[in-house]
Amino acid sequence: MIELLLSDVDGTLVTPQKELAPRTVEAAHELHEAGIHLALTSGRPPRGMEMLVEPLALRAPLAGFNGGLVVEPQMDVIEEHTIPPALVPRTIEILEYARLSVWVYHGADWFVRDPDGPHVARETHTVQFAPTVVDTFDGIEDGVAKIVGVSDDHDAVAAAETSAHAELAEHVSASRSQPYYLDVTHPQANKGDVVKFLAQRYSLPEERIATIGDMPNDVLMFARSGLSIAMGNAHREVQRAARHVTTANDADGFANAVRRFILGRS
Numbered sequence: 200m201i202e203l204l205l206s207d208v209d210g211t212l213v214t215p216q217k218e219l220a221p222r223t224v225e226a227a228h229e230l231h232e233a234g235i236h237l238a239l240t241s242g243r244p245p246r247g248m249e250m251l252v253e254p255l256a257l258r259a260p261l262a263g264f265n266g267g268l269v270v271e272p273q274m275d276v277i278e279e280h281t282i283p284p285a286l287v288p289r290t291i292e293i294l295e296y297a298r299l300s301v302w303v304y305h306g307a308d309w310f311v312r313d314p315d316g317p318h319v320a321r322e323t324h325t326v327q328f329a330p331t332v333v334d335t336f337d338g339i340e341d342g343v344a345k346i347v348g349v350s351d352d353h354d355a356v357a358a359a360e361t362s363a364h365a366e367l368a369e370h371v372s373a374s375r376s377q378p379y380y381l382d383v384t385h386p387q388a389n390k391g392d393v394v395k396f397l398a399q400r401y402s403l404p405e406e407r408i409a410t411i412g413d414m415p416n417d418v419l420m421f422a423r424s425g426l427s428i429a430m431g432n433a434h435r436e437v438q439r440a441a442r443h444v445t446t447a448n449d450a451d452g453f454a455n456a457v458r459r460f461i462l463g464r465s
Contacts, residue, residue: 201461207412208241211430215449217325222454227255240393242376245270247326267344267388280385284340290383297359299348303336317349348381356381374416391419428456
């Protein structure tokens, strides 16, 4: 008796080209017709999910920054969790010590120091807005929703995650939303707490919420939901944490999961 599906976006809902496949759109409308809510959560800023609202006919909240900023589909803010200001400079230092390029998200703004840095162009295409280039992050401490460390050295990203956990412990949440992205947010800004928020908003037991994702930061929402689905393109450890595994995001994995595991269709 699933009444709500919480879906990750990149690697799950959209194709590797960051597009919505036709069958994904059809599956979203089939959920609506069955009376099942569809909510989204992502490391993206809410503004970076706005283009999904109309084609998917979304009415449930969008949890951006892994739950750091939750908004209505019309972008009205419902709930916000920001990083403690005193920890912002030290978090940036930890990421830079690991030789990661750093991005800072503050409200609707995305700040970078290197506009030609790794994945900036790709992220600009994905979220459909450009960053603000600054010389320094000094003065941008209050109201920071997310700090991202970026590198194509995946071992360096993993090492930075370990360092952030060791030094900042329970004061922040640090997890990889992609092998090349380390997202640092408020400790309540994690996808497990998004499940809790939605359960309270819709007065649902968590057992009636399904979750679907592909990355390690999705495992937290798997653990809190009644039905968890990993994508076929997910890492092996992510698949082991889920109840079911669907096909990959370049093979209609979202649509197949909805029809087989939620709607019970072949």
